[in-house]
Each structure stands twice: as structure tokens, then as C-alpha cells.
Amino acid sequence: MDERSRPVRNPEHPAWGVEITLAQVSFAYGAPPRGGGGPEGSGGPAAAGLSELTLEAPAGRVTAVLGPSGAGKSTLLAIVAGLLSPHAGDVRFDGRSVLRVPPERRRLGVVFQSYALFAHMTVEDNVAFALRVRRRADGGPRLRRRIARARVAALLERFEIAPLARRYPSQLSGGERQRVALARALASEPRALLLDEPLAALDAQLRLALRAELAERLAESSVTALYVTHDQEEAMALGDRVAVLRAGRLEQVGTPEELYRRPATPFVASFIGEANFLPVTWDRGDGTLTGPLGNWAVDGAEAGILRATNGSDPDRITGRLMVRPEDLAPAAPRAAHLLAEVVSSTFLGGRRRLTVRARPCGLERGESPACRDAASQELRVDLPAALTARPGEVLPLAIDFRRTVLLPPDSVADRTDANRSPAREETP
Amino acid sequence: MSGSRSDRRDRRGGQGLGRRLGVVYCWALGSLVLLPVAVVVAGAFLPAARLGMASEGWVRGREAAVSLKWFAYVLHLYGSSLLYSVVLAGVAVSAGLALALPAAYGLVRHPFPGAKLLEELALLPLAVPGIAVAIALIQTYALVRGEWWFVAVGHLLYTVPLLLRTLLHALRGEAFDEERAAATLGAGPLARFARITWPRLRRPASLGALIVAAVSWGEFNASFLLATPLHQPYPAALFATYTSNSFAVSSAATTLFLAGILPLLVAIERLGRRELMAVRQGA
Numbered sequence: 001m002d003e004r005s006r007p008v009r010n011p012e013h014p015a016w017g018v019e020i021t022l023a024q025v026s027f028a029y030g031a032p033p034r035g036g037g038g039p040e041g042s043g044g045p046a047a048a049g050l051s052e053l054t055l056e057a058p059a060g061r062v063t064a065v066l067g068p069s070g071a072g073k074s075t076l077l078a079i080v081a082g083l084l085s086p087h088a089g090d091v092r093f094d095g096r097s098v099l100r101v102p103p104e105r106r107r108l109g110v111v112f113q114s115y116a117l118f119a120h121m122t123v124e125d126n127v128a129f130a131l132r133v134r135r136r137a138d139g140g141p142r143l144r145r146r147i148a149r150a151r152v153a154a155l156l157e158r159f160e161i162a163p164l165a166r167r168y169p170s171q172l173s174g175g176e177r178q179r180v181a182l183a184r185a186l187a188s189e190p191r192a193l194l195l196d197e198p199l200a201a202l203d204a205q206l207r208l209a210l211r212a213e214l215a216e217r218l219a220e221s222s223v224t225a226l227y228v229t230h231d232q233e234e235a236m237a238l239g240d241r242v243a244v245l246r247a248g249r250l251e252q253v254g255t256p257e258e259l260y261r262r263p264a265t266p267f268v269a270s271f272i273g274e275a276n277f278l279p280v281t282w283d284r285g286d287g288t289l290t291g292p293l294g295n296w297a298v299d300g301a302e303a304g305i306l307r308a309t310n311g312s313d314p315d316r317i318t319g320r321l322m323v324r325p326e327d328l329a330p331a332a333p334r335a336a337h338l339l340a341e342v343v344s345s346t347f348l349g350g351r352r353r354l355t356v357r358a359r360p361c362g363l364e365r366g367e368s369p370a371c372r373d374a375a376s377q378e379l380r381v382d383l384p385a386a387l388t389a390r391p392g393e394v395l396p397l398a399i400d401f402r403r404t405v406l407l408p409p410d411s412v413a414d415r416t417d418a419n420r421s422p423a424r425e426e427t428p
Numbered sequence: 429m430s431g432s433r434s435d436r437r438d439r440r441g442g443q444g445l446g447r448r449l450g451v452v453y454c455w456a457l458g459s460l461v462l463l464p465v466a467v468v469v470a471g472a473f474l475p476a477a478r479l480g481m482a483s484e485g486w487v488r489g490r491e492a493a494v495s496l497k498w499f500a501y502v503l504h505l506y507g508s509s510l511l512y513s514v515v516l517a518g519v520a521v522s523a524g525l526a527l528a529l530p531a532a533y534g535l536v537r538h539p540f541p542g543a544k545l546l547e548e549l550a551l552l553p554l555a556v557p558g559i560a561v562a563i564a565l566i567q568t569y570a571l572v573r574g575e576w577w578f579v580a581v582g583h584l585l586y587t588v589p590l591l592l593r594t595l596l597h598a599l600r601g602e603a604f605d606e607e608r609a610a611a612t613l614g615a616g617p618l619a620r621f622a623r624i625t626w627p628r629l630r631r632p633a634s635l636g637a638l639i640v641a642a643v644s645w646g647e648f649n650a651s652f653l654l655a656t657p658l659h660q661p662y663p664a665a666l667f668a669t670y671t672s673n674s675f676a677v678s679s680a681a682t683t684l685f686l687a688g689i690l691p692l693l694v695a696i697e698r699l700g701r702r703e704l705m706a707v708r709q710g711a
Contacts, residue, residue, distance in 0.1 A: 081612050103611040104619075116609035119602065120627045133623070134614035188614060 017224030018093040018191045020057040020080060025050055025089035027075055027248075048072040050079070050248040052089070057192070059094075062218050062225040064239025066232060066271070072248040073228040074113075077194050080226060082106050093191065104133075109185030109223075113197040115177045117169035123180050124165040128152045130188035152187065159183040159217075174202045175210055182217065192224040199234060211237055232272050236260075244268050266407050269322045276328070276379045277320040282406060284315045291321070293338050293358050293377060298401045319406045325353070325382040327400040336396030340379065342389045354381040354389055356397070469686070471679035472498055498680035506665040506681065512576075513645060513662035513688075519580040520644040521637045524587045529633070531588075532595035533625075536604070550592055553585045558649025561585050565654065576659045582650030587640040594639075598632040599625070635699045642692040646685075662688075 028049040048070045055076075057063040065073050078084040080091060082103035090097050098106055109130075118126050131148035156162040159179045169177060178198055185193055198214070199207045215238050218225055229235050235242045236256035244251040244259065244267070252264040256272075263269035266277060280291035282300065289296045331337075340356035357376045381397065389395060473496070503510070531550070535543050553561055565582055572578055603625065610624045651661040660668070666685055669678040 081608075083608055083611065102616075103608075104614050104616050106612070107614070108612055110609065110612040112605060112609055114602070114605050116602070116605035118606055118610070118624060129610070129615070129623075130613040133610070133616075133619045184613070194612075 017059050017193075017222075019059040019095070020192055020224060020226065021090075021092040021095070022053055022055045022076070022080070023090045023092065025053045025076075025079060025086045025091065027072075027079060027084060027086045029075075048075060048248050050075055050086070053245075053248065053250050055243055055250055055253065057224060057226050058241070059224050060222050061240040062227055062238055064227045064229060064235035064242045065245055066229060066235040066239075066242050067245035068271070069230055070247070071230075071245040073230070073245055074196055075248075076245070077110070077196050077226060077228050080192075081108055081110050081194055107188070107191045109188070109190035109193045111178075111181045111185050111193070111195045111198045113200055115169075115181040115198075115201075117177060117180055117184070119169055122166050122168060123161055123172070124152060124156065126169070126180055127155055127161075127184045127187050129184060134188055155183045155187055175206050178202070178210060178214075182214070186221060186223070190223065192226065193218075193221075195225065195227045197229055199229070199231075207234075214238065236272070242272075244271060246271075261403070262405060263322065263407070266320055266322070269405070269407060274325055274380060276323045276325065277407070278323060278377070280319065280321045280406070282317040282319075289321065296337055296399070296401070302402050317406060319408050322405045322407055323379075323399055324403060325380040326351075327403045328379065328381040328397050329400065330383070330387070330395050331398035333396045335398055337399045338397055340381070340395050340397050342391050342393045342395060343378065344391055345389050347385060350385060352383045352385050352387060352389070354383060355379075356381055356395065358397070465686070468679045469683050471676055472683040474676070498676045499684065501677055502669070502680045502684060506660075506662070506669070509660045509662045509665035510684065512659055513651075516580050516583060516651075516661055517641045517644040519577060520583040520587050521640050523580065524584055524591050524640045525633065525637060527584070528588050528591035528595055528636070529629075532592055532599055536596060536599040537607075547592075547596070551589045554589045558582075558586070558647065559653060562650040562653035565650070573654070574656055574658075579651055579654045579659065579661055580644075582654045583640075583644040583647055586647065586650070587643050590639055590643065591633075591636040594632045594636040595629060598629055603628045631699065631703050635696065635703055638692055638696045638699065642689055642696065645689050645692065 026049070050072045053072075053076065055063075055065075065076060067073050075084065079086050082098070082101060085099070091099055093106070118129065121129070128148060131144075131151065153162070156165055159182065161176060161179050161183060164172060164176060164180070169180070172180065181198065199210055202210060211234060218227075218238065227235070227238050229238075239256065241253060242256055242259055243253045246267055252259060252268045254262075259268055259272045263272065263275075266275075269275040269277075278291050278293055280289045282289055284300065287297055287300065289298055338358045340358040343355040343357055345355075346353045356379050358379050359376050383389070535547055562582055565578075565585070566573060569578070569581075606624050606628070607620050610620045615623060646663065648663045648667070651663045652667060655661055655664045662685065666678075666681050669681040673681075
């Protein structure tokens with residue numbers, strides 16, 4: 001993975017905002033919520049609930065919440081914002097529960113996926129909205145109005161939307177709307193900023209440009225931010241930490257690099273970047289990985305195997321070895337770990353993507369008809385673009401075991417598989 | 429260049445012919461529809477002699493080319509009905525809004541089990557013939573049948589579903605997102621309603637109110653069946669002029685009826701168009 005260039009937070013600007021904690025939060029659509037009914041339209045049939053989700057968003061940092069649609073990301077955001085009440089669990093700002101605090105008193109800034117700009121107000125009125133409705137104890141109404149006007153002017157300037165101040169949202173482009181939404185959310189100096197897929201409504205090119213801009217603005221404001229997205233690149237570009245959500249559960253939290261290098265589950269491994277999974281069994285006694293594709297003697301610590309044991313120390317572990325496409329490379333036959341026949345080769349500019357069919361044998365025993373019929377597995381391999389490979393060519397490939405990770409079998413996926421084919425035997 | 433210009437003229441000529449035919453056709457069709465109305469309106473202004481009716485003896489005197497005496501006659505006979513219908517329309521509009529606004533808000537913002545069903549049920553009277561509604565009302569609430577406001581209840585049965593549908597539509601979708609956004613920006617329930625919800629509802633509500641006024645003004649079935657001899661809404665009076673008065677009198681009565689409903693229809697058309705444009709702009 002390339003070194004990412006993320007704007008560095010301004011050390012002179014102190015972090016402001018609260019630490020947000022979700023503790024064992026559960027929510028199910030359709031079930032009666034705790035403390036009164038939730039409004040209609042908040043979920044819809046596609047919206048997913050949450051089950052016993054625990055997550056911390058540190059103060060002054062961007063926590064990206066990543067997951068496929070239906071993972072419960074927007075539900076999580078609505079719960080933090082107070083627009084939905086969880087059925088169980090607690091939401092805390094700086095350690096204090098806010099469950100009884102209505103959304104209007106949580107002092108948050110929310111950027112909605114649709115932006116939800118007020119259609120009947122000008123850009124300026126949109127940005128000034130929070131300052132006009134929020135009551136403050138300090139100063140009289142006139143002073144408040146003067147401060148509000150100055151702050152709105154500064155925000156319009158900062159977000160380069162001052163020339164649009166008198167326009168209505170319907171007269172703005174997608175990028176302009178996004179800036180207005182962000183300026184509006186930041187106007188009252190919220191304790192945290194919640195962003196719900198703010199780039200999803202834009203076309204690809206604009207999305208990239210605005211992503212960089214958004215990263216900069218988040219960094220310079222140093223506000224606690226929860227950034228919900230289904231786009232892993234976006235999450236990695238914007239999040240100081242990324243929380244991967246799946247079916248309402250937290251799969252893993254970590255820096256983008258941790259998630260890529262040391263995924264905790266096969267789901268994370270395949271959702272953050274691409275991955276091959278080789279079924280293997282690790283034998284501590286003789287230090288070998290055994291699988292349908294071969295027998296390899298490796299250093300267990302190095303091959304990311306010991307991480308899979310969760311501290312315990314069993315002698316044999318069966319699981320799946322995650323191998324990133326770039327961690328497979330052509331090698332001399334003697335140094336190779338498996339033989340693979342090239343199925344297809346695609347030039348992708350900076351690299352070349354191969355799809356290969358790895359064979360379980362051939363390295364030691366040579367080609368034989370029996371060997372060719374044996375089980376094989378398709379793998380994705382990334383090569384430097386300068387290397388060429390023709391379909392049909394047989395390549396000896398080496399696995400960089402320093403970058404592999406042994407993962408437990410995917411429990412959620414296995415459950416679903418079992419549900420789909422009830423005839424299948426349950427494995428303990 | 430000159431060739432292309434003549435080409436253009438040719439083409440325009442061809443289009444022109446088709447267009448002109450279309451215009452003639454449309455006017456012809458329109459006239460067919462409008463002719464009876466024109467005849468009736470003209471009849472309201474013409475003196476009896478011109479209409480060939482000598483029997484009308486209410487106003488005697490010099491016969492002018494154009495006369496307003498039929499109007500005077502109608503107002504004398506049915507003025508109270510006219511006033512009664514104006515009051516009924518006012519009651520239907522205000523009671524309708526008073527019922528439909530909270531109902532729509534509640535159904536959308538605080539749904540409860542069965543809310544959808546209730547919504548469908550509330551729209552049902554639109555599909556039932558007016559006579560059936562009227563008879564159902566008479567049978568169900570026989571005791572209050574004599575009350576002057578009973579006809580307004582019949583009108584409400586039609587108009588509340590109309591209002592409800594307009595308001596429900598306005599409250600769903602973007603309005604909901606905007607209310608949520610306003611909440612996160614610090615606006616309490618009252619501020620949300622005043623600054624976000626009401627500005628969005630104002631136009632649909634006005635449109636709905638105009639439609640309700642028009643329906644109430646023109647509704648015949650319930651008006652006729654629910655009316656008692658003491659309180660006759662104007663459509664019922666109109667019917668009476670057709671059955672028991674001369675053509676000139678019924679023409680004058682009809683013209684008064686049209687004078688009441690046409691401004692409403694024009695306002696509905698204009699407001700509706702603006703509303704449609706606002707919806708398109710918002711999208």
C-alpha cells in the first residue's frame with residue numbers, strides 16, 4: 001500500500017470537541033425504541049440495526065466508520081446525533097451519558113448525505129441557522145447578532161462560498177452544496193462533527209477533489225469527527241482511525257495501516273484492499289503450514305500466525321492465510337512456494353494484475369496428468385507493470401510470509417453458509 | 429445564404445400551416461365547451477323580451493338592452509344561500525386545516541402501529557360517491573341533521589382527505605431531512621416547526637385550502653342531500669332555480685356561481701404551477 005499523504009493536524013490549533021463513546025449499543029428497526037417512537041423515514045427497509053456495538057471516537061480526531069450498505073453506519077450516526085434512541089447501551093460524550101439529551105442540545109454538527117440544506121433559505125441563512133436558533137447566556141441579543149454575523153462572514157470566506165451567500169441551495173452545484181453543508185455544521189463550533197457519506201452524491205472526479213479538500217478542512221479544524229462511508233479509500237484517506245462495521249457489529253478498529261496489514265477477520269482483509277485466502281493448518285511442532293496448495297516451513301511469528309491465536313498457544317491452528325496480491329511474486333523455482341498457471345493478465349498502469357490458477361504440486365514432482373487434475377485455486381497477483389506474463393504460462397511464485405496473516409475461519413460467513421445449506425454438516 | 433433562408437422560410441411555412449390548423453382546432457374545441465357557458469352567462473344579462481319570455485313579471489319598467497335585474501332577483505331569493513355557502517366554505521377550510529395539519533404531522537413524524545392503515549382510511553371518502561357519503565352521514569348522525577354546520581361535515585369528509593394528502597406529501601422526504609438537520613443545529617421542536625416545517629407547508633396548505641374552498645363551493649351531492657329547507661347551500665339553490673325558475677333566472681344564478689369559483693380555480697392553477705416549479709427546483 002502506498003504511503004498516504006494525509007494533511008497533518010495543526011499542532012498550534014488545540015483539538016476541540018468531545019470524546020464520543022458508544023458502549024454496547026443495540027438498535028433494531030421495527031422494535032419499540034427506548035424512550036418514545038422514532039420518526040418515520042429514519043430507516044426504511046434497507047437500514048440495518050446495531051448489536052452491542054462498542055466504539056470510541058477520540059477527541060479531536062477523525063474516526064471513519066466503514067462498512068458495506070446495511071452495516072448500520074447511518075444508524076450509528078443517527079444514534080450519536082440523538083435522532084434515534086438505542087434500545088440498549090449508552091452513548092457518552094467525554095464520559096457523560098447523553099441518552100437523555102435531545103438532538104438540539106447535543107451541540108453537534110451533522111453533514112447529511114443529502115446535505116439537507118434548507119431549500120427556502122439562502123446560503124448565508126443556512127450557515128447562520130445554528131447561531132440564530134442556539135440560545136446563549138453571554139451578551140445581549142444585539143451583541144449576539146453582531147458576533148453571529150462576523151462568524152458567518154468568516155465561515156463563508158473560509159469555505160470560499162462568500163460569493164454564493166445570496167443564492168438558494170437549488171442554484172448550487174454538488175460541490176458547493178457540500179461546502180455549504182460543512183460550513184453550516186461548523187458554524188456553532190460543535191463539540192463533534194458527524195458526516196454521513198458526504199461525498200457519495202458526487203461524481204467520481206469531483207469526489208476525489210473534494211475528498212482532499214475535506215481532509216484538509218477536517219485537519220485544520222481539529223474537531224472530533226465521525227465520518228461514515230462505504231468507500232474504503234475514502235475512509236483510509238480521511239480517517240485517523242477506521243472502524244469497520246458489518247451487519248451491525250464492529251469487526252475491527254485501527255489505523256488504516258493496521259487494518260491493511262493486520263486484519264482481524266477475513267471480512268476486514270477483503271474489505272480493506274484485496275486479499276487471497278489460502279486454507280492452511282499451522283503445526284507448531286515442525287513449524288509448517290500445510291494446505292491443499294503445499295507445505296511450507298515458516299517462522300510463525302513472522303507469518304502473522306501467532307496473532308491468530310489470541311494469546312493462547314495451541315499446537316495446531318486451522319484457518320485461512322491472507323496473502324495480498326502484491327505479496328506474491330515470481331521467483332526462481334527453488335525459492336518458489338507454488339506453481340501457477342496464468343489465466344489472465346491486465347495492464348493497470350502502475351502495475352500488472354494477474355489472475356493465476358495455483359496448483360498443489362509440480363514444484364518437486366514435476367508435471368503429471370494426475371497433478372493437473374488435482375484441486376487448484378485462483379489467486380490474484382500484482383506484478384510491476386514492466387513484467388509481462390502470457391496466459392497459459394506457468395510461473396513459480398513465492399509468498400512473502402512476512403506480510404501474511406493467519407485468520408480464523410469467517411464466523412459470520414460460515415453461519416450464513418450453514419443457513420443456506422441446512423444439509424451441510426456443522427463443523428465444531 | 430439566401431438559399432438557406434428560403435429553406436428556412438419553407439420549413440417555417442410548413443410548420444406554420446400545421447400550427448395554424450392546430451390553433452383552429454383547439455379554438456373550435458374550446459368553443460364547443462365554452463359555448464353553453466357563454467349562452468348561459470349571456471342569458472343572465474339579457475332582458476326577457478330578447479329571450480322571448482314575457483312571463484317574467486318580477487321587475488317591471490323600461491327594458492334596457494342589458495339588464496342586471498335577474499341578478500337582483502336571484503340575490504333576493506337565494507342571497508341567504510349564497511352567504512350560507514360562503515360560510516360553509518370558510519368553515520370547511522378552517523376546520524379542514526385544523527384537522528388535517530396536526531393529523532398529517534402526527535402521521536408522518538410520530539407514526540404508530542396502524543398509522544399507514546389510518547392514512548389509507550382517511551383517503552377513502554375520495555373514492556366513495558357523494559350520495560353514499562351523504563346518506564351514511566344522515567343515517568349515522570340523524571340527531572344533528574338539522575344543525576346548520578351539518579353540511580360542512582359532509583364537505584369535510586371530502587376535503588380533509590384532499591388536504592391530508594397534500595400535506596402528507598409536503599411533510600415527507602426532504603422536509604424530514606431538513607427538520608433533522610435543524611434539530612442537530614440546535615433548533616428545538618417549536619423553532620423547527622416555525623423555521624423549517626411551516627415555511628415548507630405554507631404553500632401546499634394554501635393550495636389545499638383553495639381546493640377545499642372550491643370543492644365546498646361546488647359540491648352538490650352532500651350539499652343537496654344534507655341540506656334542510658332552512659339552510660340551503662348555494663348548489664342546492666342553483667338546482668332549485670333550474671327546476672322552478674325561468675332560464676334567465678337560472679342563468680343569473682349560474683353566473684353568480686361561476687363568479688365564485690373561477691377566481692378560486694385560477695388561483696389554484698397559478699399556485700399549483702409555482703408549487704410544481706418549487707418541487708422541481710428542490711429536486
